[in-house]
Amino acid sequence: MLEFKNISFKYDEDPDFIIKNLSFTVNKGEFISIVGPSGCGKSTVFRLICKLERPFEGDIFLKNRNINALKKGYIGYMPQNDLLIPWRTILQNSSLPLEIKGEDLKKARYEAEKILKAFGLEKYKNKYPKDLSGGMRQRVSFTRTLLTGADMLLLDEPFSALDAITRLSMQEWLLDKWSNLNKTVLFITHDVEEALFLSTKIFITDGSPIRKFKEIKVDLSYPRTRGMLDSPDMLEIKGELISELKKGVRL
Numbered sequence: 687m688l689e690f691k692n693i694s695f696k697y698d699e700d701p702d703f704i705i706k707n708l709s710f711t712v713n714k715g716e717f718i719s720i721v722g723p724s725g726c727g728k729s730t731v732f733r734l735i736c737k738l739e740r741p742f743e744g745d746i747f748l749k750n751r752n753i754n755a756l757k758k759g760y761i762g763y764m765p766q767n768d769l770l771i772p773w774r775t776i777l778q779n780s781s782l783p784l785e786i787k788g789e790d791l792k793k794a795r796y797e798a799e800k801i802l803k804a805f806g807l808e809k810y811k812n813k814y815p816k817d818l819s820g821g822m823r824q825r826v827s828f829t830r831t832l833l834t835g836a837d838m839l840l841l842d843e844p845f846s847a848l849d850a851i852t853r854l855s856m857q858e859w860l861l862d863k864w865s866n867l868n869k870t871v872l873f874i875t876h877d878v879e880e881a882l883f884l885s886t887k888i889f890i891t892d893g894s895p896i897r898k899f900k901e902i903k904v905d906l907s908y909p910r911t912r913g914m915l916d917s918p919d920m921l922e923i924k925g926e927l928i929s930e931l932k933k934g935v936r937l
């Protein structure tokens with residue numbers, strides 16, 4: 687589905703590379719979490735996939751095509767902060783990607799309404815983002831990401847601003863959607879439990895520059911329960927993840 691081939695990147699303002707000769711592959715249908723210390727360049731990986739930044743070296747392929755040759759809408763990107771537009775209703779926020787693609791307004795609203803209904807958000811459609819709780823806003827933001835129509839979704843710490851309980855129910859909600867929608871997901875988090883609960887595989891990096899991801903397979907079936915995380919295998923992986931993360935922490 688996605689391939690990074692020898693990607694190096696630095697921001698113009700910075701002297702040092704934050705991504706150096708990085709290669710990795712994501713297979714169709716996977717749910718992969720990227721875990722790493724704050725500031726190491728995880729969001730930058732997403733910005734490269736979206737062509738918001740260009741690599742200094744290397745190529746990125748989506749379904750075996752160089753992303754440079756792809757047109758708008760090839761990827762669904764949910765950035766770190768919920769970027770719902772305050773003066774648009776929930777329905778108007780949701781339909782935005784279709785409108786941007788040049789879809790007929792009526793059709794765009796119709797498609798957005800359908801997905802809001804499917805996600806149990808229909809009753810909020812004429813409300814504004816300020817009227818919704820954090821969890822609800824993230825759900826709307828997710829519908830917007832889905833309406834790009836892309837097969838691959840990039841979710842950048844979507845639940846990090848939510849309270850603990852809402853966060854747990856959002857994780858379950860997301861897994862349910864993922865298993866029904868046949869999408870490939872790349873998910874950034876710094877929460878080890880969240881990564882274990884959600885993912886087929888975890889990519890972990892211990893700091894800057896990112897040279898490679900250590901890949902950890904999470905050998906649990908779906909649907910998942912929290913209890914599955916207490917098995918000896920999972921506790922071992924959890925310990926490993928935490929010690930990898932600690933290596934990257936600079937106090």
Ligand SMILES: Nc1ncnc2c1ncn2[C@@H]1O[C@H](COP(=O)(O)OP(=O)(O)O)[C@@H](O)[C@H]1O
Nearest residue numbers: 697699704722723724725726727728729730731
């Ligand atoms: N648009 C930008 N311009 C310049 N530097 C940036 C930009 N975005 C991020 N950085 C820098 O690049 C580094 C990695 O950032 P980021 O990818 O956001 O890390 P992470 O998501 O892992 O916390 C940070 O040191 C950050 O300050």
Ligand SMILES: [Mg+2]
Nearest residue numbers: 728729730766
């Ligand atoms: Mg980030």
